[in-house]
Amino acid sequence: MNTAIEILLVEDNPNDLELTLLALKRHNFANNIHVARDGEEALDFLFCRGPHSHRTFDSPPKVVLLDLKLPKVDGLEVLRAIKNDPRTKAVPVVVMTSSRQQKDMIEGYQLGVNSYIQKPINFADFQEIIRQLGYYWLVINQPAPADAFK
Amino acid sequence: MNLNNVPIKRKLTTVIMLTSSVVLLLTAAVFISYEVITLRGNLVRNAQTIAQIIAANSTVALSFDDEKTGTEILSKLRAERSIVLASLYTRDGRMLAHFPNGDPPSAFPPSPGKIGTVFEGASLKVFFPVQEDNKQLGTLFLESDLAPVYQRFRLYAGLAFLVLIGSSVVAYFLSHWLQKSISQPILELAETAKAVSINKDYLVRAQKYGNDELGVFTDAFNDMLTQIHQRDAALRENEGRLKEALLASKTAEGEIRNLNAELEARVQSRTAELGAINKELEAFTYSVSHDLRAPLRHIDAFAQILDEEAQTSVPPELRQYITKIRQGAQNMGHLVDDLLNLSRVGRGEMVRKPIKLNAVVDEVIAEIRMELGKREVEWRIAPLPTVPGDPGLIKQIFVNLISNAVKYSRPRANAVIELGQEMADGQLAVFVRDNGVGFNMKYADKLFGVFHRLHRAEEFEGTGVGLATVQRIIQLHQGRIWVEAEVGKGATFHFTLPGMYNE
Structure with a gap:
C-alpha cells in the first residue's frame, strides 16, 4: 500500500479537526492524511525529526493545511520555519483559519504562503472549499520534483 | 583775537570798551582837527590883517626908499607879540628895513618870495604886496611864531588823552556793571544747563532777572525743564511698567513652558496608554474574530450534519429547530464580521x-x-x-x-x-x-x-x-x-x- 502522506493537517481544535476530516472524507481525500495537533508536532513531521526521524525530506506532503492559532508553536512560526528552510521551502502551505485579521494575512503572504483561506461559518460552504482545495492540490497541481527539497 | 571762545563777560566788556574808546578817539580827533583848522584860519587872517595895515603904512617909505621910516613902521609890530620877524623889500627885491632891528639880515629871507601865506615848520610866513594905485611898490614879509599855538594843541591832545583814559575807566566800570544784566542771566542759564546735563536733575531752575528777551528765554528754558521733567517721569514710569510687563511675560513664558512640558509628558503618557489600549483592542478583535467565529462554525456544521443524518428519524417540525440553530449561528457570524469591519475603520494606516x-x-x-x-x-x-x-x-x-x-x-x-x-x-x-x-x-x-x-x-x-x-x-x-x-x-x-x- 502506498502510504506516502499527501496532506499534513495541522489543527488543535478537536471540533475543527473532526469537521475538516469529515469534509475531506466526504470527498475521498482522507486516505493519506497525517494530523499534527500543534506546531511542534507539525515541525517534527516536516523536518523528519523525533518520532518522524525515519522520514526523508524528498517525500513531503502534497499540501499542508495549517491553522494559525496553535499551542506551543503558532501557525505563522511553523510557516516561517517551512519557508525559511531550503529543504521545506517548496512544500505548498495553505493557511486555514477562522480569523480574518489583515495583519495575519499580510504576514502570511510575506512569509510565502501558497493560499490563505478563511473558514466560512456555513458548513456547506466549508465543505465546498475543502472539495476545491483537495481537488486542486492533490489532483490538478503538479507537485515539485524531489530536487526541489534540498 | 578770536572772540568766539572768550567768556561772555569779557566779550561784553571788550565790546563796550572798544566802542566807547573808538567813539572818544574819533570825537577827540574831530575836535582837535577842527581846532587846528579854525586856529590856522584865524592865524592866517590875523597875519594878513596885520600885513595889510603895515603894507598900507609902508607905501611912503618904499616910494622914497626911506629905510628909517620903514624901520619905524616895522617897529610898531612890537605890540603884536606873535610876529617874530618882519621885513620890507623894494620893487627890485632889495631889503629896505627889517624887524627886530637887532637881528642880522641873514635871519630874513634875502629876497621876497611868492605872494601868499605859507606854514613852514613852527612858523607862518606871509609875503604881502605893498601897492599904491594898483602899482606894486614892494613886498612885506611877516613871520609869525606858532610855538604857542602848538603848545595849545599839545594841551588839547593831553586833555583828550586824559579824557580817554578817564572815560575808559568809567566805561570799564559802567560796562562791568551793565553787562551783568545781560551776562548774569546767560551765565545762570549756562550753569543750570550744565547742572541738568551733568546731574540729570530736571528740578533745578534758572533764576530770572528781568522781563526782557533773556527773561523770556529763562522762562522758556525753565518751562522746557518742567516738560522734560514730566516726560522723564513718564518715561521712567513707562520703563518701570515695561520692566514689570517683561518680567511678567518672562514668568508667563516660563509657566507656558512648564505647562507645555507637562502637557507633552501627559500626551506622551496618554499616547502610550492609548497604544497599549489599542494593542489590547487588537488582541480583543483578534480573539473575537477567531474565537467567536470558531464555535459558530462548529454549531452550524454539527447542526447541518445532524440535519443530514436526522433526515429520516426526526420529524420535520423538529428539523425546523435545527434550521433555526443554523440561522442563528450564521446571523451571529454576519454580526461578528460586520462588527469587525466597523472596528477596523480608522485603525491602522489609512x-x-x-x-x-x-x-x-x-x-x-x-x-x-x-x-x-x-x-x-x-x-x-x-x-x-x-x-x-x-x-x-x-x-x-x-x-x-x-x-x-x-x-x-x-x-x-x-x-x-x-x-x-x-x-x-x-x-x-x-x-x-x-x-x-x-x-x-x-x-x-x-x-x-x-x-x-x-x-x-x-x-x-x-x-x-x-x-x-x-x-x-x-x-x-x-x-x-x-x-x-x-x-x-x-x-x-x-x-x-x-x-x-x-x-
Missing part, C-alpha cells in the same frame, strides 16, 4: 489615493449579482467622480449602501437601483437610490447608529452595523452623509467626500 468610483461600483455590483440568484435588478449607473481615499474603506461604503439598496428593494418586482452624482450645497455629491420599501424620515437620525434598525429581522435580515460603518468611513474622510426616504417609495443616500472631482 491610504489615500485617487479612486475611480465607477470601477469600485462595477466590482461591488459584480460581487452582489452572484448573491442575487434569480432576482432581477435594473441598474442605472451614471458616470461617477474620482475621489482620493482609502480603497478598501471606500469600497466598503459601496458594498454596504448597494447591498442595502438590493435588500430593501427585494419586494419590488422591478427593482431599480440608481447611482449618480449631483451638486449639494455647492459640493459634488454621490447618491445611491432605490425604489424599495423606504422608511419614515422621523427615524432618519437613528439610521446611522450602531445596532439601530428600522425593520424587523423577519422582514429584512441585518445587523444594524452596516450604515454605522459607512458613516464612520465617510467621517474619517472628512465627508458628510445624509438620507432622504419615504415609506413605500424608496430611499436615497447622499454623501460628499472632500476632493471629489470629475476627470
Whole structure:
C-alpha cells in the first residue's frame, strides 16, 4: 500500500479537526492524511525529526493545511520555519483559519504562503472549499520534483 | 583775537570798551582837527590883517626908499607879540628895513618870495604886496611864531588823552556793571544747563532777572525743564511698567513652558496608554474574530450534519429547530464580521489615493449579482467622480449602501437601483437610490447608529452595523452623509467626500 502522506493537517481544535476530516472524507481525500495537533508536532513531521526521524525530506506532503492559532508553536512560526528552510521551502502551505485579521494575512503572504483561506461559518460552504482545495492540490497541481527539497 | 571762545563777560566788556574808546578817539580827533583848522584860519587872517595895515603904512617909505621910516613902521609890530620877524623889500627885491632891528639880515629871507601865506615848520610866513594905485611898490614879509599855538594843541591832545583814559575807566566800570544784566542771566542759564546735563536733575531752575528777551528765554528754558521733567517721569514710569510687563511675560513664558512640558509628558503618557489600549483592542478583535467565529462554525456544521443524518428519524417540525440553530449561528457570524469591519475603520494606516468610483461600483455590483440568484435588478449607473481615499474603506461604503439598496428593494418586482452624482450645497455629491420599501424620515437620525434598525429581522435580515460603518468611513474622510426616504417609495443616500472631482 502506498502510504506516502499527501496532506499534513495541522489543527488543535478537536471540533475543527473532526469537521475538516469529515469534509475531506466526504470527498475521498482522507486516505493519506497525517494530523499534527500543534506546531511542534507539525515541525517534527516536516523536518523528519523525533518520532518522524525515519522520514526523508524528498517525500513531503502534497499540501499542508495549517491553522494559525496553535499551542506551543503558532501557525505563522511553523510557516516561517517551512519557508525559511531550503529543504521545506517548496512544500505548498495553505493557511486555514477562522480569523480574518489583515495583519495575519499580510504576514502570511510575506512569509510565502501558497493560499490563505478563511473558514466560512456555513458548513456547506466549508465543505465546498475543502472539495476545491483537495481537488486542486492533490489532483490538478503538479507537485515539485524531489530536487526541489534540498 | 578770536572772540568766539572768550567768556561772555569779557566779550561784553571788550565790546563796550572798544566802542566807547573808538567813539572818544574819533570825537577827540574831530575836535582837535577842527581846532587846528579854525586856529590856522584865524592865524592866517590875523597875519594878513596885520600885513595889510603895515603894507598900507609902508607905501611912503618904499616910494622914497626911506629905510628909517620903514624901520619905524616895522617897529610898531612890537605890540603884536606873535610876529617874530618882519621885513620890507623894494620893487627890485632889495631889503629896505627889517624887524627886530637887532637881528642880522641873514635871519630874513634875502629876497621876497611868492605872494601868499605859507606854514613852514613852527612858523607862518606871509609875503604881502605893498601897492599904491594898483602899482606894486614892494613886498612885506611877516613871520609869525606858532610855538604857542602848538603848545595849545599839545594841551588839547593831553586833555583828550586824559579824557580817554578817564572815560575808559568809567566805561570799564559802567560796562562791568551793565553787562551783568545781560551776562548774569546767560551765565545762570549756562550753569543750570550744565547742572541738568551733568546731574540729570530736571528740578533745578534758572533764576530770572528781568522781563526782557533773556527773561523770556529763562522762562522758556525753565518751562522746557518742567516738560522734560514730566516726560522723564513718564518715561521712567513707562520703563518701570515695561520692566514689570517683561518680567511678567518672562514668568508667563516660563509657566507656558512648564505647562507645555507637562502637557507633552501627559500626551506622551496618554499616547502610550492609548497604544497599549489599542494593542489590547487588537488582541480583543483578534480573539473575537477567531474565537467567536470558531464555535459558530462548529454549531452550524454539527447542526447541518445532524440535519443530514436526522433526515429520516426526526420529524420535520423538529428539523425546523435545527434550521433555526443554523440561522442563528450564521446571523451571529454576519454580526461578528460586520462588527469587525466597523472596528477596523480608522485603525491602522489609512491610504489615500485617487479612486475611480465607477470601477469600485462595477466590482461591488459584480460581487452582489452572484448573491442575487434569480432576482432581477435594473441598474442605472451614471458616470461617477474620482475621489482620493482609502480603497478598501471606500469600497466598503459601496458594498454596504448597494447591498442595502438590493435588500430593501427585494419586494419590488422591478427593482431599480440608481447611482449618480449631483451638486449639494455647492459640493459634488454621490447618491445611491432605490425604489424599495423606504422608511419614515422621523427615524432618519437613528439610521446611522450602531445596532439601530428600522425593520424587523423577519422582514429584512441585518445587523444594524452596516450604515454605522459607512458613516464612520465617510467621517474619517472628512465627508458628510445624509438620507432622504419615504415609506413605500424608496430611499436615497447622499454623501460628499472632500476632493471629489470629475476627470
